[in-house]
Amino acid sequence: MVRLPVYRRILSDLLAEDRRTVHSEQLAELAQVNAAKVRKDLSLLGSFGTRGTGYDVGFLLTQIDRALGAEDDWPVVIVGIGNLGTALVNSEGFSTRGFRILALFDADPAVVGREVGGLTVRSMDTLGETPGLGDSAIGVVATPAGAAQQVTDALVAVGVRAILNFAPRVLTVPPQVLLRHVDLGTELQVLSFFQLRRRAGERSPAAG
Amino acid sequence: MVRLPVYRRILSDLLAEDRRTVHSEQLAELAQVNAAKVRKDLSLLGSFGTRGTGYDVGFLLTQIDRALGAEDDWPVVIVGIGNLGTALVNSEGFSTRGFRILALFDADPAVVGREVGGLTVRSMDTLGETPGLGDSAIGVVATPAGAAQQVTDALVAVGVRAILNFAPRVLTVPPQVLLRHVDLGTELQVLSFFQLRRRAGERSPAAG
DNA sequence: TATTGTGAACCTCTTCACAGCT
DNA sequence: AGCTGTGAAGAGGTTCACAATA
Structure with missing residues (x-):
């Protein structure tokens, strides 16, 4: 999945701040996606979460690394x-x-x-x-x-x-x-394109 | 559309090589996508192609620029x-x-x-x-x-x-x-992820 | 004849919603 | 009570296939 590296980045940052656990809603906000999507993505790797608690940051990081082939050379x-x-x-x-x-x-x-x-x-x-x-x-x-x-x-x-x-x-x-x-x-163009579209939406909310 | 900058890049390169027209199949190959997708993307901007011939490279470039807000500041x-x-x-x-x-x-x-x-x-x-x-x-x-x-x-x-x-x-x-x-x-990770998956597919073609 | 533009079918990804677990 | 994991519904994007047209 193309979002795994994004989650990886987030988990890595969280770990640096000594956060031990995280739940899908928090991950979702940081990754700018929906919480259900986070859970679905992560469940693809296996059942690594704990119901009622969330995910262990360090463990999840290891699992993502494995999936990404980060243990390869x-x-x-x-x-x-x-x-x-x-x-x-x-x-x-x-x-x-x-x-x-x-x-x-x-x-x-x-x-x-x-x-x-x-x-x-x-x-x-x-x-x-x-x-x-x-x-x-x-x-x-x-x-x-x-x-x-x-x-x-x-x-x-x-x-x-x-x-x-x-x-x-x-x-x-x-x-x-x-x-x-x-x-x-190109990245800059994509950004300005979205910004353009967003402004258009603001001017004519009916189009949204 | 997030692919417009990609088409733009291609058209710009084609123009530099003095190519005057291009058809959807060629654009598709260079953009690594399907020809129908190219046509659908471009038709969103208007009907700028010529049936039987293809698209005028320079004109299409101008139209994409307009859509991307490249004429804005x-x-x-x-x-x-x-x-x-x-x-x-x-x-x-x-x-x-x-x-x-x-x-x-x-x-x-x-x-x-x-x-x-x-x-x-x-x-x-x-x-x-x-x-x-x-x-x-x-x-x-x-x-x-x-x-x-x-x-x-x-x-x-x-x-x-x-x-x-x-x-x-x-x-x-x-x-x-x-x-x-x-x-x-992250880009590097995405690349190695696809490469990993591709190799896995080669080893067990049934999975593809 | 060659190629576009596009309805319709198809498919994949997303989101909902909730059962199930801790 | 809180949160995950997931079937099912929904949305959005992709591809097919062909009528339209230069």
Whole structure:
């Protein structure tokens, strides 16, 4: 389920605040969804709640991690170590929860050799020599739009079967490759679209 | 519709390649969706296709822009000018299509005063003095997790009614504020989740 | 002929509502 | 009494399939 990572984030925050238990209504409010949905989602993992009390935060977290494969080992390679790539390297979520950054690549000779987050940035043409880069690896594209497709092809060529694209360019991949696109500008557009619709609703409540 | 920005991105790329027309099947493949869905989505905007031919790329782009409010003016303020914030400032999608970066803020005195993308980073306590910061403004939170809620409260206090959160922390906002969360680590988890499920399906095809 | 636009069927996700457990 | 887990109803989104049309 696509909402599990959201619950995970919430539970993790709750745990940091020493909250031991939580019930579906509270989770629902924090996740901006309906309480029944939370219960249904969580019941998919098994019956981990206690009637009358709620869910044990720590235990639920463990169960979600299991479901998300966070106990597996997912090697990650990041291509394009500009501002965005650097932000990703240093982002907590990229080196925990089963993910392990294997190598960083960049085409720019000025960037190659630089140390970022404890790893040395390597030249793109050494991609094929990366040890541990099997078909379970996830490739992250954080290059400018112009280089994105070429980089993607290179990743696919060395056997990467899952790609997370942050470049503002539509990519094409063979059918066996899983592709997910996060366009930062798109997110902004989605937000303004909802805001627009909401305002329209305010002006003409009958339409709601 | 939440897919319009995706079509927009594709059309924009096609236009850059001098493609003048496109039909629903092609759009569908690039957007990784079904052709009927594309047609239904687009027909919502009006009847802009030509039977037997397809859609005019440039014209369709204009129509999507109109629907997305890209002809409106959306002032954007970004708080947290680290690697991620800097990437956002420089990202094409944040200064085009109706968006206009109004001001940049950071709490770190070492960052305040620095020039990023043609704008001078300002101190957080000057937030309230930003001219043009009405209730149509969008606030972007790109701070570390620890500062995110506090920054959000400050944005809400000065009248911002739409917030895009990139910090890995669940935020709470009053009901009248629109909140959207992009957690970069979450995206990675969603990808690995699908990959996990796909592999499970390969091992036991009966389950699919 | 090629492709759109769309009613209708279908399906999946969401929400309700409550029995069942603690 | 409080809250989960879930069948059933409902809503919304997706896909089919084809008439309409360039």
